[in-house]
Amino acid sequence: MINFKKISLSGKIFIGLFSGFIFGFLLVSISETSEMISLFIQSTVIGTFEVIKTLFVNSLKMVVVPLVLVSLICGTCSLSDPKKLGPLAGKSLALYLITTATAISLALAFASFFEPGSGISADKIADAAKDYIPKIAPPLSEVFGGLVPSNPFKALSGGNMLQVIVFAILFGIAISRSGEKGQKIAVFFESMNEVILRLVTIIMNIAPYGVFCIMSNLVYTTGFDAITHLATYFLLVAVTLIIHLLLTYPTLLILFSGLNPIILITKLRPALLFAFSTASSAATLPVTMEVSRKRLGIGKTTASFTLPMGATINMDGTAIMQGVATIFIAQLSGVDLSSTQYLTIILMATLASIGTAAVPSVGLVTLTMVLTQVNLPTEAIAMLLGVDRVLDMMRTAVNVTGDVTVATIVAKSENDLCLETYNRSDAGLSFEK
Numbered sequence: 213m214i215n216f217k218k219i220s221l222s223g224k225i226f227i228g229l230f231s232g233f234i235f236g237f238l239l240v241s242i243s244e245t246s247e248m249i250s251l252f253i254q255s256t257v258i259g260t261f262e263v264i265k266t267l268f269v270n271s272l273k274m275v276v277v278p279l280v281l282v283s284l285i286c287g288t289c290s291l292s293d294p295k296k297l298g299p300l301a302g303k304s305l306a307l308y309l310i311t312t313a314t315a316i317s318l319a320l321a322f323a324s325f326f327e328p329g330s331g332i333s334a335d336k337i338a339d340a341a342k343d344y345i346p347k348i349a350p351p352l353s354e355v356f357g358g359l360v361p362s363n364p365f366k367a368l369s370g371g372n373m374l375q376v377i378v379f380a381i382l383f384g385i386a387i388s389r390s391g392e393k394g395q396k397i398a399v400f401f402e403s404m405n406e407v408i409l410r411l412v413t414i415i416m417n418i419a420p421y422g423v424f425c426i427m428s429n430l431v432y433t434t435g436f437d438a439i440t441h442l443a444t445y446f447l448l449v450a451v452t453l454i455i456h457l458l459l460t461y462p463t464l465l466i467l468f469s470g471l472n473p474i475i476l477i478t479k480l481r482p483a484l485l486f487a488f489s490t491a492s493s494a495a496t497l498p499v500t501m502e503v504s505r506k507r508l509g510i511g512k513t514t515a516s517f518t519l520p521m522g523a524t525i526n527m528d529g530t531a532i533m534q535g536v537a538t539i540f541i542a543q544l545s546g547v548d549l550s551s552t553q554y555l556t557i558i559l560m561a562t563l564a565s566i567g568t569a570a571v572p573s574v575g576l577v578t579l580t581m582v583l584t585q586v587n588l589p590t591e592a593i594a595m596l597l598g599v600d601r602v603l604d605m606m607r608t609a610v611n612v613t614g615d616v617t618v619a620t621i622v623a624k625s626e627n628d629l630c631l632e633t634y635n636r637s638d639a640g641l642s643f644e645k
Contacts, residue, residue: 225485228420229427236431243432258432261425268422271415272486272495275408277368279498280520281380282405287516288384289398297381297517300626304518307618308526309562311464315456315528316561319535320554322452328445328536329543373494373524381517412498416482423489430601446599449536453529453603453610461617469624473617475634479507480616487612491604493523496612504616509633514623522615529607533600534561534579541583541592553586560585 219227239257243250288297359378361367367375387394387401462473477484483503487496501519504510538557542549549557560582580590623629 224420225423225482225489228423229485229489232424232427233431235424236428239428239432253432258429261429264425265422265429268418268425269490269492269495271418272490272498273371273492275411275415275498276494277371277373277376279408279412279501280373281368281376282401282408283501283512283516284377284380284520285384285387285401286398286405287513288381289387289394289401297385300514300517300622301521303622303625304521304618305525307464307468307621308522308614311460311528311614311618312526312531312562313558314460316531316535316558318456318460319449319452319532320539320557322448323536323539326444326448327539327543328448329540371494373520377520377524409502412502416499416502419486419489423485426489442595442599445536445540445596446603449533449603450606452532452536453606456528456532457610457613461613465617465621468621471620471624471634476508476617476620477613479503480613483612483616484609487609488605491601491608493527493608493611493615496608497523500612500615504619507633508616508620509630510616510619510623511626511628511630514619514626514628518619518622519615522611522618526614526618527611528614529610531561532610533603533607534582537579537593537596538582538586538588540596541588542586544592544595545588547588549586556585557582 239253243253358372359374361372361375361379364375364379366372367379387397390397457477462477465471465473465476480503483496483500486499487493490496497520500523501515504515504519505512535557538561539549579593583590583593620629620634
């Protein structure tokens, strides 16, 4: 008999994921036997799972803001030379923009070749748009203009990650330049950081049960009928995401650091399973930071700075979806895009990723910005809603992989990576149990 207590965290999460998938299908089959049973399952079983799911995801989100704030302050104030912050930020931002531009270019190339919208009638746009009002993404000027919070407490309570990052960096620099009194504050935040990390570990122990409820709910409430109607679009986005994860990131890692990408992806399993389950880079961030430091050997300074930035602005998976979706909608509408419009899509999708919040399905909101720039109907987004939840889970896993890949490259270039930990197969296993 298998001892469940001895299974690693990633193994437990996978069991919860697979079990939830199967249980969801069983609930669908049972509910089809009678209307009374269906109502009972929906009101009792699914209702209970929805509560557990909400509690689990909220518990993860609960620690995101304090974790980012405290760890980033600790990382910044521990820099022996504050001037090193410039190269650290520059490298991180440059690599994130490169991976996002590559992702959208890859998506546009594949979508143009395979033509996912060629077999679907344009009349479906009107049908889908009847009850759909697209949400408008904020203009980029508003995103950049709001980088510095006028009220840091409002930014913290509202979960505005860009503003939290900026405030934490400035506060950390101020601590490092305040001499002996600053050191007392630094010690307090170091202690606070340890407490928050312990809280993260406690929450991760309930992950398999939360993941089970999430998957059961997803299968029961969403189903996969919508996928059959948009099979070409769904498969094209999914395949492009996989290619980007297995080709682009390993290539960058080898070129810029010379490290083995198989080790990175293998050790990243707990974070990837969290990302796939929650479909939120922000909710996964506590796990991503733990895995990066304890299993991959990424230093505290780099992990504290680069990973929160990545969870906020690095949305490669979202960029891929937006690229394929734009071509898909253009083909539905009978519009031939010019080379200038293709460049506009690449630029807008890359910049839109900076303003994309790390929450489920927000990519559909920023897609309105991209479609507006190339004069395509935003109402057509309604057609994609049925399959977006599953794709959102996949692209979140891609986003997290990109975050950690960039953090590893930056850490290696800044001599903030423990190669012994990175190469040791048993490193950080105690964290998983």
